[in-house]
Amino acid sequence: MFTQTLDDTLVKTLVADAVMAPSMHNAQPWHFSYARGSRTFTLSADLERAMPHADPTTRALHLGCGAALLNLRVAASHAGHRTSTTLLPDPHAPACLAAVRLDDPHEHMDESLPGLHPALRNRHTSRSPFTERQIPENIRATLAETAAREGAQLSFLTTPHRETVLDLIMHAEGYNRMDDGRDAEQRRWTHDTAAEPAVDDGIPDYAFGPRKRTGSAPLRDFAGRGTVPDRAYADFEERPQLAALSTVGDTPADWLRAGQALERVLLLATLQGLASSFATQPVEWPDLRWILRDPQSGTGYVHMILRLGYGPMGPRTPRRSVDQVLTIKP
Incomplete structure (x- = not known):
């Protein structure tokens, strides 16, 4: 598999793919940071986008961030990079949800992830009628x-x-x-x-x-x-x-x-x-x-x-720009 150079351009591309994930009311309650030295992404919850009435425990917020985390793993694998993921890496910082290290030499590539990449930008929630055709x-x-x-x-x-x-x-x-x-x-x-x-x-x-x-x-x-x-x-x-x-x-x-x-x-x-x-x-x-x-x-x-x-895939909904949701550190 061809491996793309892990520079800032690719980092931004990976996050642009990650934020295609669904989230409750499309609130997009996430923030990514990337440390060049350790080649590690950190995913944090943006609690200003929480919903205290409908989601008082932030369970749905975590679901949306988990979906973005999966997208990041898919995008990195598609670019030829292995990922090693740690959930809730800092017990003293509950808003720090995950750390994703790229190219951990001890990590094996999940061969099933790259094939999911074509669907990242084609998946849209559909609130239209479906047919009665049964899923096999x-x-x-x-x-x-x-x-x-x-x-x-x-x-x-x-x-x-x-x-x-x-x-x-x-x-x-x-x-x-x-x-x-x-x-x-x-x-x-x-x-x-x-x-x-x-x-x-x-x-x-x-x-x-x-x-x-x-x-x-x-x-x-x-x-x-x-x-x-x-x-x-x-x-x-x-x-x-x-x-x-x-x-x-x-x-x-x-x-x-x-x-x-x-x-x-x-x-x-x-x-x-x-x-x-x-x-x-x-x-x-x-x-x-x-x-x-x-x-x-x-x-x-x-x-x-x-x-x-089986039915229409639904329209694309807006997304915040990568610059709004990503911080790159040395």
Whole structure:
């Protein structure tokens, strides 16, 4: 494999790939620093972009940063560089989430990572209708194996548990809309592109997707209590294909592993021609999150409900510039 020279230009390219990751409300709650001498990236949480109402424990923030961490590993591997990752390297600095050293002579290259690179800039959340076409069992199994590589479990929901989860999502969406703090927080991260200047974070109205006329597909309506002029209605799938992503533990390190597993699944799903969106509403309410657990095994902590299927990939949402999220040190 050709190895690109690890100069500042490549460092910036790697971070530009990393920030293509999804995050709650596209808040992009991360900051990277790179030390030239040790060839080490440090990923830190940008707590000014935390959401105290919807995410008081910062679990979702960790998921988004974990997804960006996976992207960094993919980009570095694609450039021919091995990575050695340490989660939460400083117990006295909880906002310091990970350290990634490049070209550790004792580290082996993960041969499965470079092949995910083409999906980094093609993966977009889709809030449009999917078809009723079923995802083949072999692809489902491959996605589950991909999550397991990062220490997480991906389980496709079957009835009647799927119906229970759909009900929980519907109730949680209603709870969110009735909660003044959460509603205001969501409005902070959504944008009317016709009335506001261009922004580099949050969810623009063109990414809200159509309003649901029929169907059972779970979708967060980013319009909230408001309305979007001329927003279309659409018929969504009646039998949405949902998968739960979980880990055995529920610590910040587990959240980071779940975020890496999530992004790894999303990238592979994109390469397989699958579109995706998230249903995080019940995960944001502790009493509802408990019921999301697998009724057969009864173990694990659910971090995300994924909606997967065949349909449009969704529009690209804005990203902050590399200069805003990267510091390079000697």
